[in-house]
Amino acid sequence: MFRTIKNDLPASIVVFFVALPLCLGIALASGAPLFSGLIAGIIGGIVVGSLSGSKIGVSGPAAGLAAIVLTAIGTLGGYQNFLVAVVLGGIIQLIFGVLKAGIIGYYFPSSVIKGMLTGIGIIIILKQIPHFFGYDAGPDGKDGFFQTSSENTFSSLLHITDNIILGSLIIGIVSLAILILWDKVLSKKAKIFQLIQGPLVAVIVGIIFFSLTQSHSTLSISQSHLVNVPVPEDASSFLAQFNFPNFGVITNPDVWVIAFTIALVASLETLLCVEATDKLDPHKNVTPTNRELLAQGTGNIISGLIGGLPITQVIVRSSANIQSGGVSKSSTIIHGILLLISVVLIPTLLNMIPLSVLAAILFVVGYKLAKPKLFKQMYDLGWKQSVPFTITVLGIVFIDLLWGIGLGLAVGVVVILLKSYQNSHFLHIEDKSNGKHKIKMTLAEEVTFFNKGAILKELDSLPRDTYLELNLIKTRYLDNDIIEILEDFAIKAKERNIDINLVSKRGVVENPPSFVQFFKERPKSSLGLN
Template identity: 70%
Template sequence: MFKHLKSDLPSSIVVFFVALPLCLGIALASGAPLFSGLIAGIVGGIVVGALSGSSLGVSGPAAGLSAIVLVAISSLGGYENLLVAVVLGGVIQLLFGVLKAGIIGYYFPSSVIKGMLTGIGIIIILKQIPHFFGYDADPVGDLAFAQVDGRNTFTEIARVFDGISLGATLIAIIGMAILVLWEAVLGNKGKVFKLVQGPLVAVVLGILYFVFTQDSETWGISKEHLVKVPVPDDFNSFIGQFTFPNFKVIGEPQIWITAFTIALVASLETLLCVEATDKLDPKKRTTPTNRELFAQGAGNIISGMIGGLPVTQVIVRSSANIQSGGQTKMSAIIHGFLLLISVILIPNVLNLIPLSVLAAVLLLVGYKLAKPATFKRMWDLGWKQFLPFIITIVGIVFTDLLIGISLGLAVGIVVILIKNYQNSHFLHIRKEEKTGQEVVKMTLAEEVSFINKGAILKELNKLGDDSFLEIDVRKTRYLDHDIIEILDDFGYKANDKNIDVKIISERGIIENPKDYEMFFNQEKKENLKVTR
């Protein structure tokens, strides 16, 4: 784990700067104490990072759970009651891991996962534009399209020009220039530029800019455009920021419903993020998903016990880790320690960081996830890949993550059904020169299910009187019961229409209509599988 520390340490700093405003913003969007977001980020980095088998995944509070938490705090009667649901949700996740539910993540099409990455990249860009210009009406971690105040992502962008902060915008532009310069030029000039990352330089310059311009009415940055980490007065007030679960309500049904909801949504988001992170990994390592569920469950139990929000693996921090050159899970663990140390030792320094500089960092992360080249590559792969991809993006941008993915998955399933319908069989039709009889050869696919029933029935019904049908099932390994029934029934109809039917199987050739029923009955006895 320490072998790649020279790469993991710089990337952990970048992830720290990305995670800090997100932890605070998600807590604010969830209606929870600000410190609860930091607790979740620390636990996600240190605890989940240590237990996880993911090399590059980073865990913390997730925007996808903020709406659930916001409603639950009110419906359950307080934040202490919600923490009970978070702890129980973690226990349920442990059970998911024992039951090997991690395999679910492998059933999402690649086009949907790529759409998820691109959609999140677009959301990051859209959501950070107001913060880039110093218009901070919505929390940094609020990624939902529809806002509580009745506005949405695009109306918030339109309102930016009514409240631009010149100082915040100037330092954001300078920060973006530094990031691009570091990425394109300086990063390859020497070891020092690889060790000291561009985001760190941009943040330091942002702090210095605020300190030296705070008295300027035109170019100064007001404190409302800065990071807001809770600052305790002494050790006792620091300890007082931790909240503990009220286990007296553990028997209430609503607590268990919320716990199961948190466990289900957190597990699904984690599995999707794991799949996406593995695709971004330059070394193409595979994360053990059941172990990941176990790690997330342990993280949620600990986070809930000390007052933290529920945690999941999150793609924004994970992709920032990958883009910054992270190699092992040490980068995730170190970022957790950086959050812990900075919150204890230097909260006042953190509160000097302009949000617009962090927005510049996130904008670059978003662009790398949603590069125009990705759209062209998916378009070139054909409509079967592009359609689920683009539907996933649109769904994520205009609703939320899970709805967008569900829409993309639904479209992907429809595409599979259409292609399965089309590829159930292959036809070769010819005319006998001497007799003029129509000869139809129907070769069935390797697997033929009830989905193919309509396509096969359509071809059988098109056969004219006095024709000849040859059904080749030599390559078929599975015949669904529905297909066997319609072929069996057709054997009787063929007599009335004077259609000669020949079945070619690896057992031999069957031409006698009296033998059709025996052949198909044999198929049923063999679990509908044609033997070699």
């Protein structure tokens, strides 16, 4: 831990400033108490960070669950009833981990993962533009295209020019200049500028600017454009912010349905984030996914027991951690400790941070996720990579995160099916021999029902008076659906004067009377099939 502290401490401070408004914004978007978002952030940092096998992933409340939480609280009749579902959801995640369901995360195409990162980067920038100008139309945690204010991501941008807060805009521009100068120039000049991160300097400058301009008629920034952390008056009022689950509703079927929904969505979002952060990690560490599910389940149980929102690993905070130089889980844990200390000791100071400063920090994070050159790289890889990538990006920007991933994955599956259709076999056509066309059909190593259409089409298109050599020497798996196609073709072949030579590792069989019987009598292993 101490060996990497020079990297992890500055990164944890950046992650803290990114996480703070997101925890509050997601709680607001979820219709939950603001303090519940902070609880989830603290538990995600300290508990999940300690148990997780990820070195750079950061966990906390997730925007992707906000709509589910909002609906669930109403369905179950109160926040304390909803907390029961959070606890049960955590237990279900533990079961997922024990059953080793984490392997699902490895089956998401790279193009979809890159599209997810890019889409989130674009969303971060678009959602922070209003805050940068001082027009705070919606909470920070809302990542969907449509907003609760009957506006959408783009329509809200049209109102910015009518609602500019000059003080917010000035300090936003100054903060962005500091961040760019720090990243491109100062960090390369001296080690002190690597230890003290630009975002921390931007936040300090923002607090000073707010303090100096409070009484200024033009440059002052109102409380609605600042961070808004609950400020308890004493210890008892602080403890009163905690909520506890009402286990009296545990027999309600709706509680179990919502618990399973939370477990499923939170697990999928976590696994996607794990895959994405591992790709961003410059050290290319591989996160054990089953351990991650166990860590997330434990975190959700504890979060639900003390009044917190559901937790997942989250890409915005994780990418901010990576981009700020975090190299071990210490960064994640320290960011959770900073959240805890801040809400206990300095909530008043935090409430002096302009939202436009945090927007400038998130601009940089978003740009690094969605660099323009990535679009060209994906285009150069061909349509099989660029189409799922583009669909994922558009789905995230114009609908929401889960829809974007779902659409991208669906297109990715179609691409796989097309590729499988094309690569099930290849033909070699020779000149006529003894009055017959000689055609050699060699099947691929793995031939499944996905290949039915291509093989059936090829067999049906064979001309009469053909000599067909069907080569299975390299085929390791042959689906029963394909065997049935060959069985039907053997009957048609006699009618069309087509001779069939079946070539396998056991030798050559001429015009087998029954393919079904052939494979039944000879174990697949004896034919070179597994």
